[in-house]
Amino acid sequence: GLRVALPNEFFQRKIFEQEGTANLINNNNFREFLRGLYFKVDSPTENGSSFIFDLLDGDNDPENDARIDLFYTFKTLTGETCEENTQDPIETVLRLNFDAISVNTFDNELNPSIASTLANPNIDDGEENLYVRGGDGIVSVIELFGEDLDGNGVADELEFLRDQEWLINEANLIFYVNRDIVPSGDNEPLRLVIYETGNDNFLADLPLDPTSGEEPFEALVDHYGPLERGTDANGDFYKIRITNHVSNLINSDSTNVPLALVVSQNVTVFDFQDLENSQAPGIDNVPASTVVSPEGTVLHGNRTSNEAKRLKLQIFYTEPN
Secondary structure (H helix, E strand, C coil): CCCCCCCHHHHHHHCHHHCCCHHHCCHHHHHHHCCCCCCCCCCCCCCCCCCCCCCCCCCCCHHHCCEEEEEEEEEEEECCCCEEEEEEEEEEEEEEECCCCCCCCCCCCCCHHHHHHHHCCCCCCCCCEEEEECCCCECEEECCCCCCCCCCCCCHHHHHHHHHCCEEEEEEEEEEECCCCCCCCCCCCCEEEEEECCCCCECCCCCCCCCCCCCHHHCCCCCECCCEECCCCCEEEEEEECHHHHHHHHHCCCCCCCEEEEEECCCCCCCEEEEEEEECCCEEEEEHHHHCCCCEEEEECCCCCCHHHCCCEEEEEECCC
16 A cells, blocks of 8 residues: 655644644534645656555455554543553554545646647537547547437437337447557557446446456456457557447437447446536536546547548348338
8 A cells, every 4th residue: 555654743733732622622623624635746757657546445444444544642641530640651543534525636738739629529510530538538429310400309310210110239339549640559548438428327238248247357348349459459449339229219219318438447337426517418427437547549530531430330230021
């Protein structure tokens, strides 16, 4: 674990010199008086570094949880009926557990051209490139089946597919890495995660993935296909299988909400983290696994000039008799 020596003067002033004041009379007063600790870390390298600051490690052993231990000495014991002055100082420990709210903030500067693209998205027609990044985060939003020109609340292409009553055998979104922008190397994210915006639901394909019980690196590879590499070992594409999701949209009249695509450090982590500021369309939080991921990539969108790598929804189906 990580152990840091904190300044004695701070805790002498904030804890021991508050004896007898209202600041220590109860837990609520103390939390109001001492709001928390602020950690700011300087990177030892130009490339930066990161680690997971896990306050509660989940093994039910408090000895492994993050905390502050105050080691101090005193000479006077005061009880209900006696007070004893001792010759030698008594050594003891006061433990403060981190069981409240923790907050991570990120402050990074984007490439100006990327920042301009993100600030002015083409919501109607789509984009040449899709950007995803962990940490402070870039989320790409995918809307299936295009426009609703007749204004009946259902995308026209989806309405057509519902009328066909096809049996959906397989449906995929294949995201090709834009090699003209993304440099080769080991910093490409190995996994991407897709989920519904607005309700924080993962897709119906997730619990049906036969690899859901595997270790994180090998889990959910049917639904969240890992990064496929070309013969040059550089990242080529991600295949996200959404067969059950598409089948439900076509044959069960499920609501066609926009989908969010993010980087994931661990696809078996299903918790969400709140965002400081909400983002359209209805993105109030993101999977926790993307917050701890330092990686990002650029993918070909539906308007890329490279038609062979253009983002499309791929559907294999059987027609009814």
